[in-house]
Amino acid sequence: MSDNHYDVIIIGTGAGGGTLAYHLAPSGKRILILERGDYVPREKANWDPQVVNVDAHYNAKESWLDKDGKELHPHTNYYVGGNTKFYGAALFRLRKEDFGELRHHGGISPAWPISYEDLEPYYTQAENLYQVHGNRGEDPTEPPANAPYPWPAVSHEPRIQQLSDDFARSGLKPFHVPVGVMLDEKNPHKSRCIRCNTCDGFACLVGAKSDAQVVCIDEAIKHSNVTLLTNSLVKRLDTDVSGREVKSVVVERNGAVESYSADVVVVSCGAINSAALLLRSANDKHPRGLANSSDVVGRHYMGHTNSVMMAISKCPNPTIFQKTLGVNDFYFCSKDFEYPMGHISFVGKLDAITLKAGAPAIAPNFTLELMAKHSLDFWLTSEDLPDPSNRVTIGRDGKIVLTYTPNNLEAHERLKGKLKQAMRQTNCTMHGHECHQGLFGRNLYVGQRIPLAGVAHQNGTIRFGHDPKTSVLDPNCKAHDVDNLYVVDGSFFPSSAAVNPALTIMANALRVGDHLMKRLGVSGKDYEQNLRQDRELAVSR
Numbered sequence: 001m002s003d004n005h006y007d008v009i010i011i012g013t014g015a016g017g018g019t020l021a022y023h024l025a026p027s028g029k030r031i032l033i034l035e036r037g038d039y040v041p042r043e044k045a046n047w048d049p050q051v052v053n054v055d056a057h058y059n060a061k062e063s064w065l066d067k068d069g070k071e072l073h074p075h076t077n078y079y080v081g082g083n084t085k086f087y088g089a090a091l092f093r094l095r096k097e098d099f100g101e102l103r104h105h106g107g108i109s110p111a112w113p114i115s116y117e118d119l120e121p122y123y124t125q126a127e128n129l130y131q132v133h134g135n136r137g138e139d140p141t142e143p144p145a146n147a148p149y150p151w152p153a154v155s156h157e158p159r160i161q162q163l164s165d166d167f168a169r170s171g172l173k174p175f176h177v178p179v180g181v182m183l184d185e186k187n188p189h190k191s192r193c194i195r196c197n198t199c200d201g202f203a204c205l206v207g208a209k210s211d212a213q214v215v216c217i218d219e220a221i222k223h224s225n226v227t228l229l230t231n232s233l234v235k236r237l238d239t240d241v242s243g244r245e246v247k248s249v250v251v252e253r254n255g256a257v258e259s260y261s262a263d264v265v266v267v268s269c270g271a272i273n274s275a276a277l278l279l280r281s282a283n284d285k286h287p288r289g290l291a292n293s294s295d296v297v298g299r300h301y302m303g304h305t306n307s308v309m310m311a312i313s314k315c316p317n318p319t320i321f322q323k324t325l326g327v328n329d330f331y332f333c334s335k336d337f338e339y340p341m342g343h344i345s346f347v348g349k350l351d352a353i354t355l356k357a358g359a360p361a362i363a364p365n366f367t368l369e370l371m372a373k374h375s376l377d378f379w380l381t382s383e384d385l386p387d388p389s390n391r392v393t394i395g396r397d398g399k400i401v402l403t404y405t406p407n408n409l410e411a412h413e414r415l416k417g418k419l420k421q422a423m424r425q426t427n428c429t430m431h432g433h434e435c436h437q438g439l440f441g442r443n444l445y446v447g448q449r450i451p452l453a454g455v456a457h458q459n460g461t462i463r464f465g466h467d468p469k470t471s472v473l474d475p476n477c478k479a480h481d482v483d484n485l486y487v488v489d490g491s492f493f494p495s496s497a498a499v500n501p502a503l504t505i506m507a508n509a510l511r512v513g514d515h516l517m518k519r520l521g522v523s524g525k526d527y528e529q530n531l532r533q534d535r536e537l538a539v540s541r
């Protein structure tokens with residue numbers, strides 16, 4: 001067997017690929033990880049809002065096209081760890097009901113081929129691995145879980161606690177958002193996380209965010225059977241003559257073209273790039289793109305309908321780590337709207353520099369500086385529905401084309417209305433009733449839907465399902481059409497639900513990892529023994 005042959009090749013090191021690599025590493029199998037990017041350089045600029053949010057220094061340097069042929073600069077990141085290097089680490093389980101069919105105002109959200117119960121043990125594993133901090137039992141829509149969160153929730157700072165109390169008084173059930181940061185509030189002097197204001201959207205300079213590089217890839221490559229090649233862009237996948245097996249993974253590395261092979265090839269490039277890779281790998285046996293007999297590859301692109309809404313009040317908001325509060329009371333319905341609306345939480349605290357990048361309308365009597373000091377910066381997510389016309393294709397010049405028409409928008413408008421209503425009912429305890437009058441009389445919301453280039457929550461382009469006519473992957477995330485091809489990034493979602501996607505991608509990668517270990521004949525005994533040896537080695541280091 002050639003040196004370039006492996007048991008498993010994993011393409012991409014984000015939430016899906018990174019987690020799978022971590023899980024398979026103790027199997028002893030020869031694993032090659034291919035990542036187009038490099039490590040995020042550790043530099044002070046990691047935490048500089050001008051460099052990160054205005055100059056978009058760490059964003060991918062390529063451009064894609066929208067349906068009208070207009071260039072768009074995707075807000076996505078090509079690094080070891082993928083987009084988890086920059087994510088806000090809000091790590092939610094989907095709701096149990098999200099796995100079934102749900103009727104929305106804009107249409108049907110289809111059922112998944114697996115149930116919540118199938119994924120539950122892997123959610124628990126993923127929460128442990130990514131050190132999720134949360135409190136079970138607070139979120140009224142939370143699905144049943146077999147274990148508590150491994151860490152208590154990150155506490156609210158006073159302004160957010162005040163808002164939480166206000167919301168609770170008005171009958172809502174606010175909860176602590178589950179987040180993957182390595183914060184130890186009981187032992188601050190030992191805590192790796194320093195609770196700073198540059199977390200959501202920024203890479204963590206001190207390696208304290210539970211991202212796929214720090215948590216998974218750094219650990220996986222400690223195993224001598226695992227090789228990581230960075231700056232390795234996978235250009236195409238070639239099959240054998242039957243078309244049933246990927247025979248060659250063609251990679252551009254340091255200006256040269258190289259070729260690798262494996263018994264199992266796992267694609268995990270993110271939902272848009274994975275679809276693009278399969279489409280670019282068309283051949284005689286797969287004329288519409290690899291594994292695309294269904295013509296489904298690239299279709300049903302979803303990315304959520306998201307808005308950032310700034311609630312400006314007279315009271316300042318000196319919060320540093322703002323992403324601690326969530327409201328799911330309107331996730332499924334309300335008394336006056338029988339359809340799901342979505343999820344309300346927060347983005348990281350906005351500052352004046354960041355506001356300049358996507359300048360909102362200025363609130364009367366407020367400068368950007370003042371707005372940043374006084375805003376509560378909400379993040380609203382509603383489900384977008386899988387529409388086959390919303391799709392990734394490859395343009396004539398080889399560029400990615402992203403065609404997307406938003407849908408289910410009434411749900412999002414209703415959700416905004418619910419937040420406005422909830423904010424009007426809040427009561428400022430700091431300044432008494434008078435302040436309350438002025439404060440809420442002058443509240444202003446600057447709501448703007450996140451534009452198409454905001455592809456942070458991309459999913460759905462290589463959906464899994466039972467029927468090869470309507471899905472690309474089977475329930476184990478193996479391609480129906482190809483015997484050794486798997487996909488474990490956000491592509492597999494048949495519906496987008498309305499909570500952040502990363503924990504579901506991680507949990508599913510662990511589930512597929514178990515399936516692959518069976519397929520590769522890894523015995524539980526060997527795996528456990530390797531794990532024990534790793535732990536002993538780690539202790540002796």
Ligand SMILES: Cc1cc2nc3c(=O)[nH]c(=O)nc-3n(C[C@H](O)[C@H](O)[C@H](O)COP(=O)(O)OP(=O)(O)OC[C@H]3O[C@@H](n4cnc5c(N)ncnc54)[C@H](O)[C@@H]3O)c2cc1C
Nearest residue numbers: 012014016036078082083088089090234269489490500502
């Ligand atoms: C600013 C921001 C904030 C976010 N906040 C949250 C949050 O709070 N909670 C949450 O759940 N989600 C959040 N997300 C979304 C979350 O990061 C993604 O859902 C998740 O990272 C997707 O995982 P993935 O494995 O599908 O893809 P990615 O993490 O994008 O990984 C794909 C990897 O593949 C590599 N790659 C791509 N093409 C190729 C190729 N051809 N060859 C080799 N390598 C390739 C990329 O470089 C990348 O490393 C956020 C995203 C962003 C950008």
Ligand code: SF4
Nearest residue numbers: 193194196199204208
């Ligand atoms: S130190 Fe903590 S809050 Fe700051 S970026 Fe790192 S994980 Fe996030």
